[in-house]
Amino acid sequence: MKINEQLVLVTGGSRGLGAAIARSFVREGAQVIINYYQSKERAEKLAEELGPRALALQGDIRSKEDMENLFRKAEEHFGKSVTTIIHNALIDFQFDSDNKKDAFTIEWEDVKKQLEGSVRGALNIIQAGLEKMKASKFGRIITIGTNLFQNPVVSYHDYTTAKAALLALTRNMAQELGPYNITVNMVSGGLLKTTDASRATSDEVFKLIEATTPLRRVTSPEELADAVLFFASPWSRAVTGQNLVVDGGLVMD
Template sequence: GALNLIQATAPGMAAARFGRVVNIGTNLFQNPVVPYHDYTAAKAALLSLTRTAAGDLGPDGVTVNMVSGGLLRTTDASAATPEAVFDLIAGMTPLRSVTTPEEFADAVLFFASPWSRAVTGQNLVVDGGLVRD
């Protein structure tokens, strides 16, 4: 999906000499705490696509970045997660909290904003500091 979207929108962004691509990743390939092998491998490949597309599209004024999160409190996907799991994860983060969808969205908005104009090919992990590399 990300490759198709980039291919479909790159000509228009290049013509405008401006564009923003923000891919959505996961912290699981840095911290594989659950065995989602296919999902984790695909998201790791998405980071590679992000970085190669940044190199390809940068000369046309287009930035390509990725925002990676972990378990978010609370989404449809995490609604069945026991409170004890949220508490465990929160206790392992420097911020002592689990990231909310709104906090995650703030990072996406940063990459879409003018403030990120000199940032491309990056992966920002938004998980309260659980992954620190």
């Protein structure tokens, strides 16, 4: 299925990387659901900017009922079911290396909060769309990961652990859903310049990344968003269970 035929759900789609992903898909002709939890004004403003192919819908990814209702409303509005899921939402996290909790202070509740967003959220949205994808024999599921679980230059214990678990879920889903022509892949960025979550990052850290990255620049949300398009496109139809690192070559795997 071509991108311009797809109905795409972007969780956490009102700002930062999510907004860049929504813009990329609309640019390529897709219809897009901008999912938000609290950022109502920003989500609706983005939907207005993107025009009739975009719709802002509220829903907490941690709630199975919310996600089922969101998929139902999206189908009622666009007259077709969701074909493509981008799991991007991030729950209450800042890339603040100066004020993060370290090995002595991190608590299980911190880790649990990130697991709830990354893994429980993924499970809820995948299950909400799965029956329709199976029936239509087409589905594209793309999770957003991080290069930090390959090279934890900063020990964000809660965030990185949750994203590593999300990669495991991504690959398990890829294995099980492949017979239905549903692919499941991950796109992992590094620190992006700039999103709401990376605003807390110091200029010194960004300069260090620039100096040690082969492309000599920090990856932008727009660059990562365009890489997400590949996994939704016909060109990736034989690719599933993969993790594509998009960070200018900082991590090579």
